[in-house]
Structures are given as structure tokens and as C-alpha cells.
Amino acid sequence: xxxxxxxxxxxxxxxxxxxxxxxxxxxxxxxxxxxxxxxxxxxxxxxxxxxxxxxxxxxxxxxxxxxxxxxxxxxxxxxxxxxxxxxxxxxxxxxxxxxxxxxxxxxxxxxxxxxxxxxxxxxxxxxxxxxxxxxxxxxxxxxxxxxxxxxxxxxxxxxxxxxxxxxxxxxxxxxxxxxxxxxxxxxxxxxxxxxxxxxxxxxxxxxxxxxxxxxxxxxxxxxxxxxxxxxxxxxxxxxxxxxxxxxxxxxxxxxxxxxxxxxxxxxxxxxxxxxxxxxxxxxxxxxxxxxxxxxxxxxxxxxxxxxxxxxxxxxxxxxxxxxxxxxxxxxxxxxxxxxxxxxxxxxxxxxxxxxxxxxxxxxxxxxxxxxxxxxxxxxxxxxxxxxxxxxxxxxxxxxxxxxxxxxxxxxx
Amino acid sequence: xxxxxxxxxxxxxxxxxxxxxxxxxxxxxxxxxxxxxxxxxxxxxxxxxxxxxxxxxxxxxxxxxxxxxxxxxxxxxxxxxxxxxxxxxxxxxxxxxxxxxxxxxxxxxxxxxxxxxxxxxxxxxxxxxxxxxxxxxxxxxxxxxxxxxxxxxxxxxxxxxxxxxxxxxxxxxxxxxxxxxxxxxxxxxxxxxxxxxxxxxxxxxxxxxxxxxxxxxxxxxxxxxxxxxxxxxxxxxxxxxxxxxxxxxxxxxxxxxxxxxxxxxxxxxxxxxxxxxxxxxxxxxxxxxxxxxxxxxxxxxxxxxxxxxxxxxxxxxxxxxxxxxxxxxxxxxxxxxxxxxxxxxxxxxxxxxxxxxxxxxxxxxxxxxxxxxxxxxxxxxxxxxxxxxxxxxxxxxxxxxxxxxxxxxxxx
Numbered sequence: 001x002x003x004x005x006x007x008x009x010x011x012x013x014x015x016x017x018x019x020x021x022x023x024x025x026x027x028x029x030x031x032x033x034x035x036x037x038x039x040x041x042x043x044x045x046x047x048x049x050x051x052x053x054x055x056x057x058x059x060x061x062x063x064x065x066x067x068x069x070x071x072x073x074x075x076x077x078x079x080x081x082x083x084x085x086x087x088x089x090x091x092x093x094x095x096x097x098x099x100x101x102x103x104x105x106x107x108x109x110x111x112x113x114x115x116x117x118x119x120x121x122x123x124x125x126x127x128x129x130x131x132x133x134x135x136x137x138x139x140x141x142x143x144x145x146x147x148x149x150x151x152x153x154x155x156x157x158x159x160x161x162x163x164x165x166x167x168x169x170x171x172x173x174x175x176x177x178x179x180x181x182x183x184x185x186x187x188x189x190x191x192x193x194x195x196x197x198x199x200x201x202x203x204x205x206x207x208x209x210x211x212x213x214x215x216x217x218x219x220x221x222x223x224x225x226x227x228x229x230x231x232x233x234x235x236x237x238x239x240x241x242x243x244x245x246x247x248x249x250x251x252x253x254x255x256x257x258x259x260x261x262x263x264x265x266x267x268x269x270x271x272x273x274x275x276x277x278x279x280x281x282x283x284x285x286x287x288x289x290x291x292x293x294x295x296x297x298x299x300x301x302x303x304x305x306x307x308x309x310x311x312x313x314x315x316x317x318x319x320x321x322x323x324x325x326x327x328x329x330x331x332x333x334x335x336x337x338x339x340x341x342x343x344x345x346x347x348x349x350x351x352x353x354x355x356x357x358x359x360x361x362x363x364x365x366x367x368x369x370x371x372x373x374x375x376x377x378x379x380x381x382x383x384x385x386x387x388x389x390x391x392x393x394x395x396x397x398x399x400x401x402x403x404x405x406x407x408x409x410x411x412x
Numbered sequence: 413x414x415x416x417x418x419x420x421x422x423x424x425x426x427x428x429x430x431x432x433x434x435x436x437x438x439x440x441x442x443x444x445x446x447x448x449x450x451x452x453x454x455x456x457x458x459x460x461x462x463x464x465x466x467x468x469x470x471x472x473x474x475x476x477x478x479x480x481x482x483x484x485x486x487x488x489x490x491x492x493x494x495x496x497x498x499x500x501x502x503x504x505x506x507x508x509x510x511x512x513x514x515x516x517x518x519x520x521x522x523x524x525x526x527x528x529x530x531x532x533x534x535x536x537x538x539x540x541x542x543x544x545x546x547x548x549x550x551x552x553x554x555x556x557x558x559x560x561x562x563x564x565x566x567x568x569x570x571x572x573x574x575x576x577x578x579x580x581x582x583x584x585x586x587x588x589x590x591x592x593x594x595x596x597x598x599x600x601x602x603x604x605x606x607x608x609x610x611x612x613x614x615x616x617x618x619x620x621x622x623x624x625x626x627x628x629x630x631x632x633x634x635x636x637x638x639x640x641x642x643x644x645x646x647x648x649x650x651x652x653x654x655x656x657x658x659x660x661x662x663x664x665x666x667x668x669x670x671x672x673x674x675x676x677x678x679x680x681x682x683x684x685x686x687x688x689x690x691x692x693x694x695x696x697x698x699x700x701x702x703x704x705x706x707x708x709x710x711x712x713x714x715x716x717x718x719x720x721x722x723x724x725x726x727x728x729x730x731x732x733x734x735x736x737x738x739x740x741x742x743x744x745x746x747x748x749x750x751x752x753x754x755x756x757x758x759x760x761x762x763x764x765x766x767x768x769x770x771x772x773x774x775x776x777x778x779x780x781x782x783x784x785x786x787x788x789x790x791x792x793x794x795x796x797x798x799x800x801x802x803x804x805x806x807x808x809x810x811x812x813x814x815x816x817x818x819x820x821x822x823x824x
Contacts (some may be wrong), residue, residue, distance in 0.1 A: 034552065034821045051465040058819045060596040072823070073552040091556055125822060140446065140485040144503055150676040224775060390802065407470045409446045409485070 001026050001066075004095035004328060005086050007266075008078050009036045009059050009335045011314040012102035015321030017260055021066035023329055027365060030086065032075040034058055037125065038382060040314060041391075043165060047172040048136070048180075048404040051375070052125045054390045055382075073161035076103065078269045081291050098293050098328050101266075102321065103281070105312055106149035106279075108262035118237040118301045119257035131408065134254060135173070136409045139185055153251040155193045158242050160234050161259035162199030164349040167217060169256060170197045171351040175222040181404040191223070196250060197221065198242075200259070205268040205357065207304070207311060207347055209364075215235030218368045220351045258290040259313055275302035275309075284339035286324055295324040314381075315345055353399065376402055413438050413480075417498050417508035417680075419488050419680070421471050423447045423726040424514035424710030427733030434439045435476035435741055440506060442498065444487040445801075446470055449537065450794060452726060453803075455577060457540035459584040460548070460816040464537045466802045467794075477755055480702065488515065490681045493703050510705050510740050513678075513692070514733065517711035517724055520674035520689075530649040531669035536642060541822065546666065547585070548821045551597055565663040566606045569656050569696055573644050573671035574611030576761040579629060581668060583763040586636040591814040592803075602637070608643040608662060610654075612671070615770065619723060619759055625769040628778045632763045646671070671725055675712045685723075696751035707736040717754055726793075727757055746747035762786045765811065 002025050007012045008033040020027050038055040043050050063069045074088035080102070095168060107123050109116040120131045135157075142154050159170045177193045197204075203214045203339040204221075221228050242250045263278050272288050275281040279302035280288070286301065288294045297358040298317030303310050309314050319342055327337045346360035348370060356370035375395075382388045398404055414437050417474075420444040432439050450467040457464050464768075475481045475668045486500035491513070497505040504531070517534050521528040530540050532543045589605045616633075633640050648655040649705045666819045667684045675690050684700050687693040691714035698713065700706045710729030715722050722728050731754055739749045758772035760782060768782035777785060788808075794800045810816055 030824075034548065034819075051823065053465075053818050053820060056820050058596075059815075061815070061817065061819070070557075074548075106702075126818075136446065137645055139484075183476055183525050184470075219693040235633065337780075376621050389805065393801065393805075403473070405470075405473065407446075407473070408465060408468050412444075 002097040002265055002328075002332060003028060003095065004032065004100065005094055005243050006100045006102060007031070007086060008102035008104055008298070008300060009033065010039070010102060010103075010317065010320040012317030013100065014062070014103065015101050016297070016325045017063065017066075017069060017321075019322050019325030020328070021063070021067070021069060023325075025068065025328065025332070027062070027069040028072060028096075029059065029069065030076055030088060030094065031092075032057065032073070034073050036062060036072075038062065038152040039123070040164075042122045042125075042128040043098045043172055043191045043376070044133040045125065045406075046120075046122060046169060048132055048407040049172065049176075049398055051392060051393055051406050052129055054394065055094075055132045056125055056171075061368070076266055078266070079294075080123060081271060081288070081294060083341045084293070096293075097344045098323050099295065099362040100321070101294065101300060102298045102317065103264045103266050103300055105261040106264050107257060108260035109257060110260055112234075112236060114236045114238065115234065115255070116337065117126045117162075118239065119255045121257050122169065123260070124290050126223070131256065132406075133409050133411050135176075136407050137412060139181055139188065140256065142188060142408070143185055147301065149251075152194075153240055154253050155188070156250065157195045157256075157395070158252045159195070159258060160199075160242075161257065162197060162201070162204035162230070164205065164229075164347075166197060166199070166256070166258035167349050167351060168203060168383050169223060169258065170195060170226055171224065172337065172357075174221070176401070177227065178405055180404050180407070184407075187395050193225075194227065195225065195228065196227045197358055198244070199228070199230050200233040202230050204230070205347075207350060213359065213364055213366055215350055217357050220355050224352060233378045247390060253359065262300065268298055272296075272349075277302075285327065285337060286320055286340050295320075295327070297321055297324055303340070304411040305386065310342055313347075316342055319343065348374050348377070413442060414509040414744060415507065416510045416512065417442065418512045418514060419443070419498060419505055420514035420516055420650055420710070420711060421445065422451070422514060422516050422729065422747055423732040424516075424729030425512065425671075427730040428512050428514065428709070428737045429475065429478070429733075430771065431737030432732050432740070433481060434642065435479065435480070435737075437510075437740065437744070439478070440484060440806070441471065441475070441738065442484045442486050442488055442500060442503075442506065443471065444484050446472070446483075448474060449533070452534070452576075453790070454534045454537075454540040455581040455584055457537065457818075458534060458543040458547070458581060459527040459543045459588045460531075460544055460702055460819040461810055462585065462803060462806055463818050464541055467804065468537055470589035490678070493683060493700070493706060496705070511707065512714060512733070513682075513706065513708045513727065514710045515678050515712055517673040518676050521669060524646075524648060527646065527667070527669060528649045530769065531608050533573075533630075533669050534581065536659060537694060537710050542670065544818070545821050545823050547588075548819050549824060550666065551593055551600065552821070554600060555597055561663075564604070564606075565652055566661070566665050568608065568664040569606070569666045569668075570608045570610065570662055570664045571668045571670060571738045573669065574601055574609060574613070574616035574642070574653075574669065575618065575648075578609060578611070578668070578670040578760075579616060579633070579761050579763060581670065582607060582633060583640055583767075586633070588816055590637065592816050592819070596819075603803065605637075606639065607637065608639045608641065608664075610646060610656070611640070612645040614642050616640065616642070617759075617761060620769065621769055622771065625771065625776055625778055627770050629761065630764055632767050635762060651770075655782070658754075668784050673711065677714055684708075689714075695708045697739065697749060698732055698752050707732075709733055709740070709743075717750070722754055725759075728754055731755065760786050760789070 035056040044050040046198040107121040233245040297320035299312040346356035358370040446606035447468040479573040519533040638764040645657040709732035760765040762768040
């Protein structure tokens with residue numbers, strides 16, 4: 001039986017594994033975490049809406065009934081394409097017949113070390129929980145006596161990046177502050193809290209095809225008290241400030257960087273052709289030019305469709321995972337394989353209570369309809385019955401009672 | 413208005429605060445954590461049954477509607493009884509008219525530094541999550557190739573202490589291994605896993621008044637595959653072994669110490685009479701002999717009733733908290749105050765699915781009836797609607813599906 005090694009338990013890797021379950025191949029999945037992480041909801045962990053357990057699900061629990069599947073908790077440090085072996089830190093070399101690389105992306109600070117040192121990011125459970133602990137600690141800190149300048153700096157929150165992650169975090173933070181924290185801290189006035197969203201381009205959500213939706217998102221955020229600044233480019237950061245192009249500075253103790261991604265460090269080590277930004281350039285069959293047994297999918301891969309690069313989004317990774325699995329099975333049966341084609345199902349971003357924007361199959365939604373679509377899609381995607389229920393209960397509770405129950409400071 | 417400062421948000425401090433809410437006093441509560449922790453369920457966090465958020469509840473959420481209450485997130489480093497001031501690390505000196513000290517207990521290793529260095533404990537969220545990560549990592553590690561001696565040592569789990577914490581953790585671990593982990597790790601045979609419970613005395617649960625219940629607990633644990641060793645005294649530990657009195661050694665990489673408590677370090681700094689073990693000796697009115705405005709309650713305090721010291725248990729702390737609050741209010745109204753009297757409502761410990769022991773108002777239960785009593789009492793005590801529901805759902809899920817959904821390794 002041929003062995004398929006899958007690196008990464010994200011949306012891409014998991015979709016591939018699911019499509020290969022119970023098929024006549026041996027699957028070996030490798031990841032440095034023992035769980036699948038629902039990354040798009042990390043912002044809700046960071047804003048005290050969901051506990052981390054609600055968006056992370058043990059791989060062994062998901063795959064328990066797939067008898068052709070083995071999981072290895074290991075860091076993958078490289079691949080020897082000639083010998084057909086994946087090199088891991090803890091499990092040595094793992095030989096493969098087919099390889100699916102789906103290790104995802106990391107945050108890119110575009111080489112700005114000062115930003116990297118001072119900014120939070122939303123890429124892992126650890127970073128999301130760290131940001132939550134930081135935000136809650138800020139409010140505790142401000143409840144002590146402070147000089148006015150320091151108090152103002154602590155109550156200023158700066159988010160960089162007007163894509164879905166930046167927008168969703170900003171909206172959730174504004175609601176956390178205005179609906180929950182002001183009740184917890186009666187001596188902090190909501191108007192003292194400044195939330196600033198910086199976007200280097202001249203519109204929010206540039207991936208949306210409609211300027212109407214982009215304007216709606218901007219207006220909604222402003223209605224929630226957020227200062228949205230378009231065309232504002234960050235060039236550095238210090239302990240207590242963010243530096244903008246043109247010389248302006250914003251004093252703050254909280255900087256969330258949601259403005260760029262790059263492939264994980266593993267991509268650099270691979271002896272494979274790279275596209276701009278270090279992404280792995282793949283053929284229309286999602287394979288390496290010289291190694292048709294190696295698939296690269298999801299945020300690591302670079303492929304154009306209709307003259308545009310495919311976006312780094314969960315739906316792309318999932319469709320690519322299913323494609324790679326099916327291509328392997330077809331090739332094993334001696335059948336022909338058609339090139340990969342991404343079926344764009346749309347884009348969406350939630351802004352706040354009952355408020356979102358969505359572009360689905362050419363239809364534009366905003367407000368409550370878009371929010372309901374967002375809700376259904378996210379509940380459906382969440383892996384596993386229990387998590388889905390826990391998430392739904394948390395959301396229902398927060399929605400009904402204007403509350404966030406997870407506001408624990410677990411590390412100081 | 414007189415100011416009552418309460419140090420500690422555990423069962424004692426919270427009961428006192430609740431009884432003083434909306435009364436004509438100012439309450440200041442101080443703790444180094446921003447949450448109330450349901451300590452008796454920490455073993456369920458350590459065995460992947462409950463997420464940490466289910467047993468910790470933000471203090472500001474509990475006390476939000478009590479307008480006479482302020483919370484300070486601070487470490488208390490001492491008390492100046494003469495000046496009537498609590499000394500904190502982050503908030504300076506906090507003056508009081510009445511003081512309720514309820515800072516609880518820490519783990520006592522009886523001076524054995526080697527054990528302190530190598531053992532896990534169950535006293536904080538952090539320690540419970542650390543133990544969960546360790547147990548799950550052990551199974552991942554064993555799934556790699558290891559020499560047989562090392563494999564056997566890794567699959568040996570040693571618990572020291574036959575009180576409720578030791579018993580409940582041991583039972584939950586045995587079920588985790590036999591009902592969940594063997595399905596996740598088909599190449600580990602359940603009989604390879606050795607769980608050893610060591611108790612220095614000659615019976616389990618010595619606080620129970622009936623040897624029948626003690627024997628039941630012993631038999632049930634043995635029926636679950638646990639090796640229970642009475643009269644076994646630990647004298648030291650190394651990286652990969654536990655040393656027993658008499659020269660015997662048990663090779664293991666997991667040692668949980670649940671064999672002793674002592675008052676928190678704050679007790680040492682206090683200029684107050686100490687009882688054996690460093691506990692603060694209080695009058696029958698729970699006050700310091702020289703300072704009737706200072707109450708010491710819960711695990712920090714030493715008081716005898718009927719010739720026996722009161723046990724370090726949540727019900728004692730809660731009754732003492734209510735007593736201290738009521739004594740303050742009565743004294744303010746010029747009324748007399750009767751000495752504290754503990755109404756013993758009983759003791760219980762859960763062993764496994766549908767199996768517990770309980771002694772309540774002189775009645776002895778074991779098996780399913782005791783387990784149902786345990787369930788009802790714990791659900792009732794859990795603070796806050798949402799937590800109660802989440803805990804219940806988790807338990808129902810685990811019970812129905814023989815599963816534990818929280819088996820995430822969040823730190824390696």
C-alpha cells in the first residue's frame with residue numbers, strides 16, 4: 001500500500017486526510033501541534049468570547065476511526081525530495097510515496113524587527129490567549145492610579161491591517177470594551193478608550209469586489225467608535241508607540257499586527273522553485289515541477305487562476321486538499337487527473353452584533369443577512385459535535401446578555 | 413462607611429463578600445488572580461474532562477452588581493496590623509477597618525526538595541493544565557520507538573496521597589487511559605499503563621468515619637486497574653523515579669503530589685500567633701487574639717472544634733466567610749456575636765463513572781447514589797449559569813460517549 005505523508009493539520013491537510021480516510025493508502029499526518037485549529041476564530045479567543053478549547057480539536061479525536069491513518073506529533077524541519085523522506089525533529093526520517101505539504105503561513109512583519117518585537121499577532125492559540133491576557137491586564141492596570149498621559153496610552157489600542165482578521169478583531173474589541181468592560185470598570189469612561197484601525201491601502205477589505213460593502217464596513221466600525229485610518233503605513237514600533245510614515249506617532253501599549261502573511265519557515269528550506277514572497281510555485285496540478293509526487297497546498301503554495309494569485313483562505317486550502325487526495329487516488333487507479341480549479345464561494349467578514357459583509361457567488365450581503373450567513377457557515381465548518389455546541393452556546397450567551405465570560409487572566 | 417478588606421477570592425473570601433454585598437460597608441477584595449477558582453475540580457482539568465474556563469470565573473463578573481465592592485488585582489505581601497493596612501505589590505498600602513484574611517493554602521512537600529522539584533501538584537489552573545499537557549505528551553512520546561525500560565517508566569503514573577484529591581485524580585486518570593487513550597493510541601496496550609496510588613497511612617480517605625467506605629474506594633480503584641499501596645511513604649524523587657522508605661524505587665516520569673498542604677507564604681510574614689504547621693491560630697470568633705478587627709478564615713486558619721482541628725475544606729471556608737461577614741455587620745449594629753460553629757455537612761469523593769463515597773449528616777452512601785449526590789452538589793456550587801451549563805454538558809458528553817474532548821497539548 002502506498003504511503004501518503006501529510007504535513008500540517010490545518011484546513012488543507014485535514015481535508016486531504018478526510019478524503020483519503022478508508023481508501024487503499026496509508027496516511028501519516030505530521031504536525032507540531034496535536035490539534036486542528038480553527039484559525040479564523042482566533043480573534044474571538046483574543047477578545048474573551050470563546051475559550052481556546054472551543055476552536056481547537058485533537059487530531060486523534062477527529063481521525064480515530066480512520067484505520068489507515070497515523071498521527072505523529074513532530075516538527076518537520078525539511079524534506080529530501082530525492083530520497084522521498086520527510087525529516088522531523090522528534091521522529092527521524094519518514095519515507096513517503098506521495099507527499100502533501102500543507103504547513104500554512106506565518107505572520108510577515110515585512111522585515112520590520114521593531115514591529116515584530118512589540119506587536120501581537122493572531123496565528124496560534126498561544127498568541128490569542130496572550131493577547132487576551134494583555135488586554136484584560138491593561139484594564140486592571142488602568143484601574144490603579146496613573147498619570148493621565150500613561151493612562152491614555154494604555155487605553156489606546158492600535159490594529160494594523162484592514163483585512164478580515166483586523167476588521168473582525170477590531171469590531172469584537174470595540175464591543176468588548178463598550179458592552180462589557182465599562183460595566184466591570186465603572187471608573188473608566190468608554191470615550192477614554194481609543195481604538196485605531198490602520199490600513200496602508202485606501203480601502204478596507206480590498207478582496208471584496210464591491211466598494212459599497214467596503215464603505216459599509218468602514219461606517220459600521222466608525223459607528224462603534226473606532227478611528228479608521230486609510231492610507232496609514234506603519235514603519236516601526238517602540239515600547240509605548242507606533243511610528244507612521246510621514247513622522248506621526250501614536251502612543252499605545254497594544255499593537256495587533258494583522259497586515260501580512262508569509263509561508264512558514266519550512267518553505268525556505270525546500271529545494272523547490274519559489275514565487276514572490278517565498279511561496280512555493282506549483283503546477284496547475286498543485287505539484288512541484290520536478291516531483292509530481294509532491295503536492296503543495298494552502299497558504300504555502302502559489303498558483304494563479306485567471307491571472308490572479310489564489311488568496312490565502314481556508315476554502316482554497318480545503319478545495320486543494322480534496323483535490324490532492326483525489327488526484328493521488330486517481331493516479332493510483334491509472335486514471336487521468338484534470339488541473340485544479342478553485343470554485344470561489346465568496347468572502348465574508350463579521351463586524352459586530354448582527355453586522356457583517358459577505359460576497360457569495362456574486363451576491364452581496366451586508367448587515368443582519370450577512371451576519372446570519374457568517375454564523376451558519378462558521379457553525380457548519382467547526383469540526384465535531386461538541387465544539388459546535390459549545391461555540392453556539394457561548395455566542396448565544398454573549399449575544400443575549402452582552403457579556404463575555406472568558407475574561408480570565410491566566411498569565412500575568 | 414467602614415471599609416472591609418478581603419484578601420483572597422476563594423470559597424472563604426467570596427462567601428464573605430457575597431454576605432456583605434449591598435450592606436452598609438465598603439468592600440475591597442484583593443487577589444493575585446482575577447478569577448474565583450473552583451479548586452476541587454482541578455483534577456478534571458488535569459485529566460482533559462473540563463476546560464480551565466469551566467472552573468474559573470472572573471471576580472468582576474460575579475460582583476458586577478454589588479455597588480459597594482471594589483476589586484484589586486494585586487499580590488498581598490504583608491499586613492501592618494498596627495496601622496491597619498494591607499501591603500500590596502501593585503497597589504501600595506490599602507487601609508482597612510475590618511480585615512478578612514482568606515488567602516488559602518499551598519502544597520506542602522514536607523521539606524523534601526527533590527520531590528518539590530520533580531512532582532506535579534493540583535493547586536492552580538496553571539499546574540492543572542501543565543499536568544494535562546504532560547500526560548498527553550507522554551502518550552505521544554511513547555508512540556515513538558523507545559527501549560522497553562524507558563517505555564515502561566513513561567507509562568507509569570504515581571500519585572501520592574489517598575485523600576479526595578489523590579483519589580479523584582487517580583480514578584479520572586484510570587478512566588482517561590482505559591476509555592479514551594487506548595482508542596487514540598492503538599499500539600499501547602491498556603495493561604502496559606501502570607497507575608500507582610501511594611498513601612503513607614494505612615487507609616484511604618482517612619477523614620471518612622467508616623472503614624466500609626474506605627474499603628469500597630480501595631476495591632473500586634483496584635477494579636479499575638490501579639495499584640493501591642497503603643503504608644507507603646515517599647522520601648524523595650529523581651528525574652525518572654520515586655524513592656520509598658525502606659529502599660524501594662518506582663521508575664516513573666509522572667509524579668503527582670497530593671499528600672500535604674500548608675498555609676500560603678503570606679501567613680509566615682504575619683505578626684500573629686501560629687499553630688502547628690504555620691497556620692494562624694484564631695479565637696472562637698475567628699479573629700486574632702490582639703486584633704478583633706482581623707478575621708482569618710479558611711485553609712490559612714487553625715481552630716479546633718470538639719477537640720479536633722477543622723479540616724481544610726471548601727464548606728469550612730464558606731461557613732467561616734459567612735460568619736465573618738455577619739459578625740462585622742452585627743458588631744457595627746452594636747449586637748453581640750456568638751462564637752463560630754461549623755455545621756459538618758459531610759465529606760465525599762468521586763472515584764469514577766457512577767461511583768463515589770459520601771458521608772452526609774451521619775448517613776453513608778457509596779456507588780451510584782453517592783455519585784449522584786456528588787454531581788448535584790458540585791453543579792449547585794459552581795458559580796454562574798454559563799459555567800454550570802458548560803460543565804454539565806462536558807460531563808454528559810464524556811459520560812455518554814466515553815470521551816474527553818479537551819485533550820489538547822497547549823504547551824510542549
